[in-house]
Amino acid sequence: MRGPPLEGMPAGPFGKKRNIEPMTSTEDIRRLLLDLAHDLGDGRHMAIAGEGNVSGKLDDRHFLIKASGARMSTLQPEELVGVDARPLLAVLEGEEDLTDEEIERLLLEVRTDPDALKPSVESLFHAWLLTLPGVRIIGHVHAIAVNQVLCSPRKQDFAVRRVIPDQVVYCGVESVLIPYVDPGFTLARYMAREVEAFRKRTGVLPKTILLENHGVIALGAQHTEVIAALAMAEKAARIFVGAATLGGPIFMDESEVYRIAGRTDEHHRQRMLERHLPQSDHADPAN
Numbered sequence: 001m002r003g004p005p006l007e008g009m010p011a012g013p014f015g016k017k018r019n020i021e022p023m024t025s026t027e028d029i030r031r032l033l034l035d036l037a038h039d040l041g042d043g044r045h046m047a048i049a050g051e052g053n054v055s056g057k058l059d060d061r062h063f064l065i066k067a068s069g070a071r072m073s074t075l076q077p078e079e080l081v082g083v084d085a086r087p088l089l090a091v092l093e094g095e096e097d098l099t100d101e102e103i104e105r106l107l108l109e110v111r112t113d114p115d116a117l118k119p120s121v122e123s124l125f126h127a128w129l130l131t132l133p134g135v136r137i138i139g140h141v142h143a144i145a146v147n148q149v150l151c152s153p154r155k156q157d158f159a160v161r162r163v164i165p166d167q168v169v170y171c172g173v174e175s176v177l178i179p180y181v182d183p184g185f186t187l188a189r190y191m192a193r194e195v196e197a198f199r200k201r202t203g204v205l206p207k208t209i210l211l212e213n214h215g216v217i218a219l220g221a222q223h224t225e226v227i228a229a230l231a232m233a234e235k236a237a238r239i240f241v242g243a244a245t246l247g248g249p250i251f252m253d254e255s256e257v258y259r260i261a262g263r264t265d266e267h268h269r270q271r272m273l274e275r276h277l278p279q280s281d282h283a284d285p286a287n
């Protein structure tokens with residue numbers, strides 16, 4: 001492993017600008033991803049059976065991702081598979097569409113250990129999201145309340161408006177909303193396009209990405225950020241659904257949303273969270 005990456009270093013093939021915490025060993029990342037998967041799957045019931053996945057960046061070319069079909073709540077070390085991101089990124093950037101069989105073959109080819117399990121078909125979007133500056137950990141779940149909204153006509157409201165201040169802090173001023181498309185290759189291409197459009201329009205990276213009729217993704221430098229963003233998205237969705245039954249929600253004013261996003265004490269809370277959020281913390285992380 002190399003030493004800590006310097007901010008502003010030249011772009012590598014996997015990652016345009018490196019601006020992340022000092023390198024952590026593969027085993028540290030593996031342990032952290034196991035904690036994340038167990039917390040999301042078991043502690044928070046956000047994924048059952050083979051649903052959802054987690055990934056973590058190892059270096060400029062490689063990442064660890066959950067094996068296809070593995071269960072989040074009982075995820076084992078060998079169910080996190082090392083993957084070479086470059087062939088996946090090359091396919092996403094290419095013009096050609098791949099068949100299901102070609103994608104299957106590609107997923108087996110990109111394993112760094114030929115005896116490892118097959119990585120998740122969602123490796124394609126993980127590979128791309130992990131190229132974004134500062135993004136090192138990704139969590140994706142099929143959470144119930146979030147999906148209640150994402151399977152409803154109110155999904156756009158949930159993506160672009162905010163119901164409570166902590167939703168602004170942990171989920172961002174707004175979220176990217178991706179229409180329902182075939183999971184895997186098509187979804188990854190859509191996601192790259194929509195996230196780039198969001199970044200161009202807002203000047204920041206999203207903290208959360210909402211997938212219609214499917215689920216939610218959170219991305220960050222730390223696994224605690226990812227847990228907080230997913231837990232808060234689920235809490236905000238429950239509030240949204242409850243308020244909708246009473247004729248609401250009454251959303252926060254845009255000016256208030258931007259004020260919260262810029263407030264220093266909120267930044268302080270985010271920093272404290274990174275230091276102190278315990279595993280399986282069910283308490284409101286704002287408190």
Ligand SMILES: [Zn+2]
Binds near residue numbers: 051052
């Ligand atoms: Zn999914």
